[in-house]
Amino acid sequence: MLKTRQAHVGRTGLIAAAMLIAPLGGAEAYMAYVSNEKDNTVSVIDLDKLAVVRTYPVGQRPRGITMTKDGKFVLLCASDDDTVQVIDAKTDKVVRTLPSGPDPELFxxxxxxxxxYVANEDDNLVTVVDVETEKVLAEIPVGVEPEGMGISPDGKIIVNTSETTNMVHFIDEKTHEITANVLVDSRPRFAEFTADGKQLWVTSEVGGTTNVIDPATHQILKRITFQIPNVQAEAIQPVGVRVSKDGKYAYIALGPANRIAVVNARTFEVEKYLLVGQRVWQLAFTPDEKYLVTTNGNSNDVSIIDVAKQEVIKSITTGRLPWGVTISKD
Amino acid sequence: MLAGNLRRGVTAFACVVAALAVMGWLGPAKAAEAAMVKIGFIKAEQDRQIPISRLDIVADDAGLRGAELAITDNNTTGRFTNQAFELKRYSLAKGGDAAALIGQIAADGVGFVLVDADEAPLLALSDAARGKDMLLFNLAAPDTELRDEKCRANIIHVAPSRDMLADALTQFLVLKRWSRWFLISGANQPDKAMADALRRSAKKFGAQIVEEKAYDVTDSSARTDSGHAQVQQQIAVFTQISTNYDVLVVADESEIFGPYLPFRTWSARPVAGTSGLTPVSWHPAHEQWGATQMQNRFQKLAGRFMTPIDFHAWLAARSVGEAATRTKATAFPAIRDYLLGGEFGVAAFKGQKLSIRKWNQQFRQPIAVATTELPVSWSPQPGFLHQRSETDTLGIDEPESRCKLQ
Incomplete structure (x- = not known):
């Protein structure tokens, strides 16, 4: 079940009430962790204050970033250190590193x-790493320059996109074997399953499209294209994509077009474009889906989108070249 | 290590079988035998002047290694599509028989041929290939006329023309408001052609050539013992002019004097053109748009840095692979038609899809302006607009083209 923001406020609210402070003021905010590719740092943004509260050093060229399921640790691809760093979300300290294979970018x-599951761009491999034992469980050969990684909600299907082969590789969780390959448009960057597992959204950066694939049949359900007045086709480069849990809307980062496309996920129509910062790369929802945070590499900031209103409400300056973003569980 | 490799091998085999079974690229009975596309690489022998800088010595395997990398990339994809790619090497002696070579290549079943040659041998090969199922990729000849009045239907130009290179540089200089140029050109034909391209480009984008000089030496020894003392004096005197200028622009492809210009000029002015800040289609330190992976793959394969001609060869062979994947075909006509048909585009680490201009079969592509150490910028520059694609602000555009493909 979906963990609601209300429940979250309720729990911390109790503590606050005990301290005789207004409940909202004492609530623990969601925290966004942003990897700054050029600065080798992570910016921590308090999403109640909508401000950067901490910045801490990490490994070289930090890119892909995610939270562990228990919300205690931030996992970070330190691409130029060929490692995945495990960072304590509370203390900001790197507590250990995981073997990742060379040049990890997304996982x-x-x-x-x-x-x-880590994509190793340099070796045409997906590396499977046990995060407890820190052992490499398998290396799966895929196409040239593996990049995007997705996994079905039931965990049975792993998906990798290879940027130069231009394919989506479907991998069986148990056997680690490829069960299907789907050819998509140039330079597929990112893959996102819908919460019901019935659709896989794959962006193609150079192709300028997003393909929605049926993971059961491997058929392309829809090839979404984008037209923006006064923006040349070459500048429309879809990268990050997130679909709301109710399956109603997909939000697609369009790179140097500096916009987020809001796509009706039922009709696949693009309903609007939200102007954000420059070269927008990756996206993350808060767990309650109140906010969507976008990393804008070339303007060194993140945009905060009010999801209900479908409006950008604030830009927050980060380190240089913010790349990826993940948000705390509670 | 061995166990790992074995496991990879087994998994790879399983992948191919699984891929074929699911995708139905080929019937199950024929699954074991991949359909083959043969790509040729011709190196035309030529006399090369020893460059002034050792850094500019051209490797014997220049270009070839780029083609090999693309073959590897194509074959990795080919595991999933049941297609295989093979590179065949040829060489054309100076004044060699182009017709005989083309005959041999055709007999080998090779349809797509990458050519590292100057204009004359390239045209001889094109003549010999006329009427055959053969498409040539120009990797090396920058002559604008090859894309214009001397254009050929059986040549795709991967290398940018001198006009494209000049336009890329000019856009940057104009953007910087370094618009008053002191142009110095060499005396050999390629130097004069580059000077022409720069003059035309200055006119196109509004730069002004405030003074011109010709350096009339056509041959020069690159290496001399303690010759540097003379060079230091000579260049200072040669560049002493009374007119004020923003940038010294040099056209010296022959490398007789150009590399001596930076920091030896009379006035404290930057140098651009064939030395100093230069327009290049690829740079060994280019790492934008995922190019890091390409550079790493190349260096692992070749044990040296990737140069523009390596990139051209990679792009040509990779384009054949891309067309084969997209058309699910390996036959020559299907791949050629797709490459030239207007739908074709390929990702090549330049931040946007590269495609082929239909009016003269030139690859449209962003071009870096770079120092020896790093790319400084990529053209087209912001603000140079075009109704179709901003990359078409570089080089000959459709309305002014004199090319009649045949």
């Missing part, structure tokens, strides 16, 4: 919390 955790 996905199994819904159970373990293992971690």
């Amino acid at each position: 996905v955790l199994h819904p159970s919390g373990n293992p971690l």
